[in-house]
Amino acid sequence: MTNRAAVVAAYAAARLRRLPDRAAVEAWQGRRLRRVLTAARERYPFYRDVPWADSPAAQLAAFPVLEKADAVAHFADLNDRGLTLAACLTAARAAEARRDFTASLAGVSIGLSSGTSGRQTVFLTSPAERARWAGEALARLLPGGMERGGLVRGGRVALVLRAGGPLYESVGSGRVAFRFFDLAVPAEEHVAALASFRPTVLAAPPHVLRVVAGAVGRGAPIAPERVLSVAEVLDPHDRRAIEAGLGVRVDQVYQATEGFLGASCGEGRLHLNEDLVLVEREWHDDGRRFTPVVTDLFRTTQAVIRRRLDDVLVAGDGACPCGSPFAVLDAVEGRADDVLLFRRAVAGGEAGAGAGSSGATGAPGDLRPFYADFVRGAVLGVDGVADFRVTQHAPGSVALAVDPAHAFPAAAAALRAAVVGAGLMPPEVEPAAITPRAPLEKVRRVRRTFPIEREGSRP
Numbered sequence: 151m152t153n154r155a156a157v158v159a160a161y162a163a164a165r166l167r168r169l170p171d172r173a174a175v176e177a178w179q180g181r182r183l184r185r186v187l188t189a190a191r192e193r194y195p196f197y198r199d200v201p202w203a204d205s206p207a208a209q210l211a212a213f214p215v216l217e218k219a220d221a222v223a224h225f226a227d228l229n230d231r232g233l234t235l236a237a238c239l240t241a242a243r244a245a246e247a248r249r250d251f252t253a254s255l256a257g258v259s260i261g262l263s264s265g266t267s268g269r270q271t272v273f274l275t276s277p278a279e280r281a282r283w284a285g286e287a288l289a290r291l292l293p294g295g296m297e298r299g300g301l302v303r304g305g306r307v308a309l310v311l312r313a314g315g316p317l318y319e320s321v322g323s324g325r326v327a328f329r330f331f332d333l334a335v336p337a338e339e340h341v342a343a344l345a346s347f348r349p350t351v352l353a354a355p356p357h358v359l360r361v362v363a364g365a366v367g368r369g370a371p372i373a374p375e376r377v378l379s380v381a382e383v384l385d386p387h388d389r390r391a392i393e394a395g396l397g398v399r400v401d402q403v404y405q406a407t408e409g410f411l412g413a414s415c416g417e418g419r420l421h422l423n424e425d426l427v428l429v430e431r432e433w434h435d436d437g438r439r440f441t442p443v444v445t446d447l448f449r450t451t452q453a454v455i456r457r458r459l460d461d462v463l464v465a466g467d468g469a470c471p472c473g474s475p476f477a478v479l480d481a482v483e484g485r486a487d488d489v490l491l492f493r494r495a496v497a498g499g500e501a502g503a504g505a506g507s508s509g510a511t512g513a514p515g516d517l518r519p520f521y522a523d524f525v526r527g528a529v530l531g532v533d534g535v536a537d538f539r540v541t542q543h544a545p546g547s548v549a550l551a552v553d554p555a556h557a558f559p560a561a562a563a564a565l566r567a568a569v570v571g572a573g574l575m576p577p578e579v580e581p582a583a584i585t586p587r588a589p590l591e592k593v594r595r596v597r598r599t600f601p602i603e604r605e606g607s608r609p
């Protein structure tokens with residue numbers, strides 16, 4: 151099968167897949183999971199000795215949950231070619247330095263992960279896996295993609311991303327034109343090329359979408375039918391600015407090296423791609439947020455079995471009007487270290503546990519999570535604050551940078567009040583400045599630099 155035929159086949163399979171309700175989703179996942187887990191022991195040395203079990207649930211439970219660090223440490227035993235991480239990194243970095251993004255070894259392409267923290271790693275994909283990804287992505291992301299004729303209608307898709315990635319080249323033919331815009335180049339420099347490409351779909355990190363929205367406000371003729379936020383947390387105030395500038399709703403793609411995890415539906419709500427990945431949920435104390443543990447139901451080159459992600463997800467409730475039985479997310483709130491930790495206030499102190507804290511469990515003095523969403527709400531709720539950064543280096547203090555800087559005293563007071571309102575000990579708030587960011591660095595407005603104490607305070 152040619153590459154294009156493989157993409158079209160994957161697109162058709164995605165469109166024809168009928169999973170009308172939760173029972174159908176779970177039956178589908180059970181079938182896929184059985185295949186993945188049965189093959190895993192032969193395919194990957196790391197899983198050779200995983201004991202067999204009777205039921206699919208027990209099968210899955212027999213596999214260990216892996217942190218990113220585990221996947222890095224056992225890289226060679228978790229791919230089906232025995233490729234070492236060192237060899238893959240060397241090839242990928244050489245390709246990135248050339249900015250041609252075509253590193254491959256043993257017939258698989260090597261993509262560099264963005265490595266916002268910790269050790270950089272890579273993801274490996276076969277040609278068939280890339281074709282499947284492209285078909286699945288087109289079915290979800292092209293305007294009318296899930297309807298008859300979506301692919302026939304075609305479109306021009308502009309992607310502003312870190313790596314041109316062999317993932318995206320797979321579909322650059324036929325009625326769908328893909329153009330890659332290098333995220334390493336400042337977004338302002340892409341505006342003219344975007345205007346001449348006239349994308350119908352524009353996918354980019356939110357900080358790039360803001361630049362494009364600004365350019366449109368100054369008259370640049372860029373009018374996509376669909377705008378997709380990728381690769382960074384989409385903060386509500388960025389969303390409003392982008393939607394105001396571009397005049398269309400901002401949808402989201404939730405993609406990680408662990409898989410194509412989610413995408414917005416026609417109603418604009420973000421669904422997990424539960425036909426492609428199985429997501430186990432490790433619930434936080436607040437009962438709304440969870441840490442996802444992901445098993446990819448299709449990929450084989452690299453094992454993605456029970457990978458615990460760094461992300462904090464907020465579960466949505468109720469059924470989506472679009473009719474999809476896939477779980478809805480209210481937000482991808484950021485990474486686990488975007489959650490601040492403050493000590494619980496002593497009993498009888500100011501206000502009980504309220505918005506922002508994870509609830510009443512734990513003793514006074516315990517570190518409790520204070521989520522990025524509440525930091526944002528407090529600081530951006532202050533009149534005139536356009537942007538901010540909060541960095542926490544210790545439980546008792548945070549550094550706060552606001553734009554404009556003269557809003558600092560009010561923003562600091564608002565942040566302290568919000569922490570107190572959540573039943574937590576307010577931190578010292580030190581002024582800081584928003585530092586310029588390298589083009590490839592992800593925007594993270596809220597960040598904690600000290601590690602989580604495991605017992606009882608896992609945010």
Ligand SMILES: [Zn+2]
Binds near residue numbers: 417418471472473474
């Ligand atoms: Zn929906």
